[in-house]
Amino acid sequence: MxxxxxxxxxxxxxxxxxxxxxxxxxxxxxxxxxxxxxxxxxxxxxxxxxxxxxxxxxxxxxxxxxxxxxxxTLSFNIPKQLITLYIQEDMRRIQELKDLGELSPHWDNLRKEVIAHYGQVISSYQETLTELNKLTGSSFKPSCSKSEKYLEFIPINLxxxxxxxxxxxxxxxxxxxxTVGAPAAHFQGFKNGGLQRLLSRFESEKKNFSTAYQCIYYSPENTAKAKEVLSSIGQLQPLISSLADQLMQAAQQHSPDLLKGALKTLSDKTEQFVHALKDELVKNALLALHTARPGYVTKSQPGVCNNVDGKEARPKEDGPAPLKRQDSIPHHSEYDEEEVWANVAKSLNCIIAMVDRLQEHENNNQEPASDQTLADVITSHSPGDWQEQIYPLVVTLKDCVTEVVDRATKSMTFVLLQEAACSIPQGLFLKQRRDVVFSQAVSNYHNSPHNLLLIQLVTRVQFTFKTIKAIFPHRWSGFNLTAAG
Structure with missing residues (x-):
């Protein structure tokens, strides 16, 4: 053209x-x-x-x-799909919180409060989605409708x-x-500022919230890292399982070359998996979750992580002096459990050793031998032997990976629980505002794929990998929206 x-x-x-x-x-x-x-x-x-x-x-x-x-028509279709994904994501978060297992009364009360918080958001989004599904006719939201609650996810004048x-x-x-209006949550108003100012103020006050809720303070970088770890292990677990199956197929075919190639790929991905879990945040989170279990009593601060009586979920104004804030995670000297990824590495090493042994045995069998000896070799080492010897080790590796994923997921969920608990006073308001602005920005992008300004805006939005993958054919990461209101 x-x-x-x-x-x-x-x-x-x-x-x-x-x-x-x-x-x-x-x-x-x-x-x-x-x-x-x-x-x-x-x-x-x-x-x-x-x-x-x-x-x-x-x-x-x-x-x-x-x-x-x-x-x-995408002006309405994309926001409706996004709202559906918001609901699914919050339901998944609720289930992850429930899967944490038993917690001390203090943490259990906070968990119930956070779950109730997500329930309110889900209910609100379901009502909005119901209203949007009733609409027919025009796919245009004029500026005179910018304060309509059920239209707040729709871009203006697009x-x-x-x-x-x-x-x-x-x-x-x-x-x-x-042409489109700037992404903004008009229905919620701007009395206290737009999204950027509210988020900035919220982060500055977050440490005070962590004091009130007796939580460990995690910086935005740490919470973003927790989500990244969750995404990484969630992607690597099925990949490792699939590669382990390919290794079994190579063993069944009795092909040294295929076996060597499959083992190389499996080793690389397993090492990547272990490396992701060696992050200091994961180790600290596992320790913090350990201290939040029922019956744990820390020696130095007996009550910071566990309100054993369960009488207070929030500090009272006229009560005793507030507890000292736990702004750092307990030392590993209080928690001597073996690193959770150690068994994964050991299982992989066992598989590598077995494959080396099988290949060495195969090389020895290829040396000239008498007819009777060769017949004995063929009889005693059928193609099924390789698979039979590798199979138990592969099962062990899969089991270890599954266990590690379960524990790492719980530890990262516990990090996000503390972040959510600290944000309960303003979290509902800020979450909905951010979701609204994100929806409008993404809708603008899909209607203008060559608009570099909007692309730069959307790439600053923080959102989960699952949602981004569902929306975009290519996955974008590192979203952190603070530029619009």
Missing amino acids: GEIEDGEVDHIAADARGQKCTLVCESLHGTSNDKDGNPLMNAVFKNPVCKVYRFQTVDCKWMLVREQMAEC HTQRMQVTCPKKTDACYDVV
Whole structure:
């Protein structure tokens, strides 16, 4: 699709008498009949308005400009899918909190409070989704509706424009423009500032919240790291299981080359898995979760992590002096359990040793031997022997990986529990505001894939890998939205 160069401006300029462009025709029922029109475009863009102008050039020829404006059905479809994903994600978080197992009364009370918090968010989003599903007709949200609660996830004034220019001596040129209002939670108002100011203020006050709730303070970097670890081990576990099955298939085929290649890939991914768990945050989180179990009493601060009586979930204003904040995690001297990933590494080493032994035995069998000896070798070392010898080790590796994933998931969930507990005073408000702004920003991006400004905005939004993968064909990571309100 060609473009009109700057040098053609003089050629297509109107004459010196100030002649204005002429409106050739106007239609409220335009169609996407340009050269690259297709059924998908016609399905996405609805209710087009089309105008055609003509300009007389200096050589008395005519340049036609066709301008079309349309609504985009994705303005509503994407937010509805996002809300559904929000609900699914919060339900998953609730289940993960329940899967933490038994906690001391203090932590159990906080868990119940956080679960109730997520329940309120889910209920609110379900109501919004129900209202959006009732809507039919226009896919456009005008600015006069920006304060409607059930429309808060929908971008404002979003429409697409396509200008097609036909010049006598040039190929046609198309210019696509998307106009939209800035992503903002108008329904929630701006009395206390927009999202950026609220998040900044919230982070500065978070340490005080951790004191009130007797929680370990985790920085935003730590909570983001916890989510990254959860995502990493969640992806590596099924991959390791699949690679272990490939190793078994190679053993069944009695192929040294296939066995060696499968073992190399399995070793690389398992080492990557172990490396992800060697992060200091994981070790500290495992220790913190250990101290939060029923019956644990820390020697130095008997009550910081466990409110054994369970009488207080929140500190009272007229009560005794507040407990000292646990702004650091207990030392490992109080927790001497073996590192959780050690068994994974040991299992992998056993598999490597077994494969080396089998290959060495295979090489020895390939040496010249008498007919009787060769017959004995064939009889005693059938292709099934390799699989039978490797199988128990592979099962052990899978079991160890499963156990590690379970414990690491619980430890990272405990980190997120503390972060959520500290955010309960403002968390519901900030979560909904961030979700609203994210929904509008993502909807803008999908209607304008070439708009670099919006891409830069969306890449600053923090969201889970699962949701991002469901929305985008390619996965984006490191989202942290603070630029809009």
